[in-house]
Amino acid sequence: MSTAYDEATEGKVYSVNGADWDQVVAGVRDTEDERLVVNMGPQHPSTHGVLRLVLTLDGETVTEARSVIGYLHTGIEKNMEFRTWTQGTTFVTRMDYLSPIFNETAYCLGVEKLLGITDRIPDRAQAIRVLMMELNRISSHLVAMGTFGMELGATTPFLFGYRDREMIMDLFEYITGLRMNHAYIRPGGVSVDLPAGAVDKIGEFLKEMPKRIKDIRKLLDANPVYVRRTKDVGYLDLTGCMALGVTGPILRAAGLPWDLRKSQPYCGYETYEFDVATERGCDVYSRYLVRMKEMEESLKIIEQALDRIAGPLKGEPVMIEDKKIGWPAQLALGPDGFGNSPDHIAHIMGTSMEALIHHFKLVTEGFRVPAGQAYASIESPKGELGAHVVSDGGTRPYRVHFREPSFCNLQAFPAMAEGGQVADVIAAVASIDPVMGGVDR
Amino acid sequence: MTSPDNLPEVPDAQVPDVPQAQEPPVARHGMFGAQDSGDTSGYGGLVVRRQPQLATPRPYGSYFDEIVDSLGLDDAIERVVVDRGELTLHVKRERLVEVSQKLRDDPALRFELSLGVSGVHYPYLTGEELHAVYHLCSITHNRRVRLEVSCPDSDPHIPSTVGVYPGHDWHERETYDFFGIVFDGHPALTRIMMPDDWDGHPQRKDYPLGGIPVEYRGATIPSPDQRRSYS
Numbered sequence: 001m002s003t004a005y006d007e008a009t010e011g012k013v014y015s016v017n018g019a020d021w022d023q024v025v026a027g028v029r030d031t032e033d034e035r036l037v038v039n040m041g042p043q044h045p046s047t048h049g050v051l052r053l054v055l056t057l058d059g060e061t062v063t064e065a066r067s068v069i070g071y072l073h074t075g076i077e078k079n080m081e082f083r084t085w086t087q088g089t090t091f092v093t094r095m096d097y098l099s100p101i102f103n104e105t106a107y108c109l110g111v112e113k114l115l116g117i118t119d120r121i122p123d124r125a126q127a128i129r130v131l132m133m134e135l136n137r138i139s140s141h142l143v144a145m146g147t148f149g150m151e152l153g154a155t156t157p158f159l160f161g162y163r164d165r166e167m168i169m170d171l172f173e174y175i176t177g178l179r180m181n182h183a184y185i186r187p188g189g190v191s192v193d194l195p196a197g198a199v200d201k202i203g204e205f206l207k208e209m210p211k212r213i214k215d216i217r218k219l220l221d222a223n224p225v226y227v228r229r230t231k232d233v234g235y236l237d238l239t240g241c242m243a244l245g246v247t248g249p250i251l252r253a254a255g256l257p258w259d260l261r262k263s264q265p266y267c268g269y270e271t272y273e274f275d276v277a278t279e280r281g282c283d284v285y286s287r288y289l290v291r292m293k294e295m296e297e298s299l300k301i302i303e304q305a306l307d308r309i310a311g312p313l314k315g316e317p318v319m320i321e322d323k324k325i326g327w328p329a330q331l332a333l334g335p336d337g338f339g340n341s342p343d344h345i346a347h348i349m350g351t352s353m354e355a356l357i358h359h360f361k362l363v364t365e366g367f368r369v370p371a372g373q374a375y376a377s378i379e380s381p382k383g384e385l386g387a388h389v390v391s392d393g394g395t396r397p398y399r400v401h402f403r404e405p406s407f408c409n410l411q412a413f414p415a416m417a418e419g420g421q422v423a424d425v426i427a428a429v430a431s432i433d434p435v436m437g438g439v440d441r
Numbered sequence: 442m443t444s445p446d447n448l449p450e451v452p453d454a455q456v457p458d459v460p461q462a463q464e465p466p467v468a469r470h471g472m473f474g475a476q477d478s479g480d481t482s483g484y485g486g487l488v489v490r491r492q493p494q495l496a497t498p499r500p501y502g503s504y505f506d507e508i509v510d511s512l513g514l515d516d517a518i519e520r521v522v523v524d525r526g527e528l529t530l531h532v533k534r535e536r537l538v539e540v541s542q543k544l545r546d547d548p549a550l551r552f553e554l555s556l557g558v559s560g561v562h563y564p565y566l567t568g569e570e571l572h573a574v575y576h577l578c579s580i581t582h583n584r585r586v587r588l589e590v591s592c593p594d595s596d597p598h599i600p601s602t603v604g605v606y607p608g609h610d611w612h613e614r615e616t617y618d619f620f621g622i623v624f625d626g627h628p629a630l631t632r633i634m635m636p637d638d639w640d641g642h643p644q645r646k647d648y649p650l651g652g653i654p655v656e657y658r659g660a661t662i663p664s665p666d667q668r669r670s671y672s
Contacts, residue, residue: 070634075650078643082650082665113525242553242580245608256580263583365671371492372524375576375587377556388559388574392468393492395671399644401559403576408557411611440634 034058038422048147048429049436051410057422065417065425067410072440080400084366085111086327088397090183092387096406096438097180098143101136102380103438104185105129107400109266109376110389111187114369117320124309124316125189126268131202131305132175132184133267133378134298138209139168140381141291144433145216148288151430152229157219164212167205174198187367188326189319199310206303213295220288230285234416234428237282244412248383248405249294250432253279253286260379267378272301284431294381325367328359366395382406382433406438465491466565472671491565496520501528504584511549514540529587534599537590541605544577544586552577552586555602558612560620562645570594571622575602592622601626619644 040053050071056064076095080088092107093100112118146161169179175198176182176191184191220226236246238254251258259276261269277293279286319326328344348356371393377386383405390399409432416428468491472484500506501521505528509521517536522529532540544552556576564570569591577586592599601624603609613624614633621642624630632639641648652664662668 070632070636073634075643078650079665082668082670116525243607245555245557245606247554258580263580264585372495373529373561373574373587374525375527375556375585384556384578386556386576388576390561393489399559399561401574403556403559407611408608411608 035063040425048434051429051434051436051439053413053425053429055417055422055425060421060423062417062420062422062425065414067413069407069410069436069439072436074437074441076441077400077402080397082396084395085187085369085397086366088400089186090181092400092402093181093183094437095402095441096380096382096385096404096435098435099136099140099381099438100180100182101129101132101185102378102385103402104183105133105267106376106378106380106385106387106402107389108185108187109378110374110387110400111369113374113376114372114389114391115187115325115367116370117188117322117325120320120322122189122317122320123268124193124313125318125320127305127308127313128190128194128318129185129267130269130272131302131309132172132190134301134305135168135171135202137298137381138295139165139172140433141295142168144291144381144430145220145288148427148430148433149220149226151426152226154226157216160212160216160219164209164216167208167212171198171201171205174201186319186327188322189317191327193318194309199306202302202306206299206306209299210296213292213299217292221292227285229424230283230288230427230431231281232283232285233420233424234284234287234431235282236412236416240412240415244415245408246383246412248379248381248409249277249287249290250409250412251383252277253290254282255280260377260384264377266376272304274298274300284427287431291381323358324362328355328362368393368395369397377403380405382435382438383409402438402441404438404441406432406434406436407441410434410439465493467491468565494520495522495524497523503528504582508550508584508586511547512540512543514543527585527587529589531589531591534590534592537588538600538602538605541575541577541588541602544588545605550579551581552579552584554578554580555606555608558602558609558616560616560622560644562620564594564646566591568593571597571620573599573616573622597621598623598625600624601630603627618642621645 036057038055038057040055052068052071054066054068055062076091080091083091088107088111089104092103095103109118112121142161142165146158146165149155149157149161172182173179175194176184236250236254238251238256240246241251241254241256247258255278257276257278260266261274262276274297277290277297279289348359369391371391373388373390375386375388377384384403385405386403388401388403389397392398413429413432417425420428468489470485471487501509501523503526505523508528509518509530514536517533517540519531519533522531530540544550554577556578559574559576561572561574562570563572570593572589572591575588575590577588579585590599599622601609601613603613604626610628611633613627614630616622617624617630618632618634619642631637635643650664650666652666654664654667655662
């Protein structure tokens with residue numbers, strides 16, 4: 001990369017963004033300190049994706065830590081400005097690919113706020129959203145714990161985590177047709193009602209999962225190696241969290257019971273009974289405990305949501321009863337995993353011209369959203385996921401910006417790692433649980 | 442389309458000379474983006490105007506009056522907007538740091554958690570094309586507020602708030618990267634997502650999305666920003 005810096009005026013400039021490694025090394029060689037600059041990533045098995053860390057070491061101590069991001073920037077926010085509001089869900093689901101349901105929900109809540117239909121979303125759709133989100137929270141935490149174990153050198157938690165996550169992936173595939181990138185939550189509701197048998201499958205999952213969580217706890221909770229690698233490591237107290245805008249399990253591990261599901265409920269979370277997990281250690285081990293506790297709490301919520309879906313909300317609609325917004329077809333999942341609706345096709349092609357027009361208009365043109373801006377935020381597994389949605393009154397978003405918790409939390413990484421041992425850098429990054437798809441968007 | 446010939450002739454003198462409310466500027470004409478041939482859609486005469494800028498008079502409702510009163514910096518606030526249950530304070534850019542400092546530190550306000558900076562580009566708002574939007578959250582009082590600051594394209598400078606909210610470091614870099622807003626006083630305002638030698642600021646409205654036409658079964662599908670659209 002050619003540098004555009006004027007060295008005469010700015011002095012020697014070392015940007016660590018591109019292929020300028022030779023310059024960085026040469027620059028450090030000139031100084032008298034015994035410093036070692038270590039580059040980690042962007043391709044490194046223990047940096048959770050394409051994250052690059054530049055560490056300055058004094059012996060084994062990290063004196064300076066910088067993270068370089070942007071390797072996975074895909075322009076999702078820009079792309080969304082060229083698709084309809086509904087199509088936007090297919091983009092946002094790919095941001096933080098380990099918690100797709102949360103991305104979709106945050107976006108849809110923002111759009112619904114702009115449309116002014118927040119109160120008109122059917123209860124069944126809200127219950128399904130809660131159910132899916134909590135399933136997703138468990139799967140995200142399982143990956144966080146599994147990869148965490150592996151990065152510290154233990155492969156069994158990794159195998160456990162992915163094995164158990166597979167149960168949730170199977171459920172997602174059964175319900176939405178896809179293991180990831182579902183585009184299941186839509187403005188106005190959800191795309192498909194739960195297919196026949198889904199309630200039973202989730203019931204089986206609820207019986208099995210507590211055992212699996214116990215297994216992981218048995219493996220790690222009091223494991224001396226694990227505890228020594230994580231306790232008092234990656235310390236970030238409440239003041240640091242507040243200053244750096246850190247939310248989610250890291251904040252709760254610093255002792256603050258701040259959980260948007262409790263403090264600013266959405267999707268009817270105020271009607272579910274669950275506890276907010278907190279710890280006081282401010283360290284990596286506390287964050288682990290918070291995540292484990294959250295998985296157990298999520299199971300409680302899933303159970304309550306399932307009772308409602310199978311009981312009082314049975315047969316209720318899952319999409320808003322507004323012909324101008326609600327997707328016209330009640331899609332059914334085909335054997336190939338694709339959604340289709342034979343009844344609906346027969347209706348629009350055979351009997352109702354108006355229905356055909358409606359379908360055509362909604363699918364090709366989409367709905368218009370009144371001009372304005374809204375901010376909707378939800379508690380994702382990583383922290384507060386916010387969607388700042390701006391409309392100019394058209395059929396496409398004017399601007400969508402996501403307050404990605406991974407992005408904000410990763411910023412706190414130097415505060416956790418500097419002054420610690422180089423081996424603890426891995427533990428600190430893993431405890432943040434950054435997903436680069438979400439960080440870079 | 443209506444041809445001017447069909448209209449009844451009205452002598453100029455008969456038009457009553459009443460002061461007309463100034464209509465907001467036109468956002469777009471027609472539909473589908475087709476300009477090359479004659480209008481066959483019937484939508485050619487469609488005129489869509491920009492939404493007027495909102496400014497909410499007092500009382501604002503909810504806890505919003507309390508926030509504005511506690512802040513007590515009315516001269517620093519250009520206008521207050523309450524829309525969809527959210528409070529937006531449009532702040533003069535030179536007073537931004539003062540306002541956010543008070544929002545953070547005043548015991549009655551205590552917006553200790555900032556949720557970052559988001560940029561929006563409104564090329565049609567002459568003199569205030571670039572906006573930086575800050576979402577703040579008070580954990581003490583469980584409240585939210587949004588600050589909005591604008592700057593002209595010709596002078597894209599906004600004071601940095603990293604001193605008040607250290608977490609804005611990356612957010613301001615991101616907004617600089619995507620919109621070209623220069624945050625004065627930021628410790629190291631460099632690009633964060635795009636490569637360092639990238640030209641332009643991709644999230645601006647005049648920056649093309651890019652893409653190539655794709656051929657599928659004999660038909661060519663243009664890239665997303667070249668397709669016909671409804672708005």
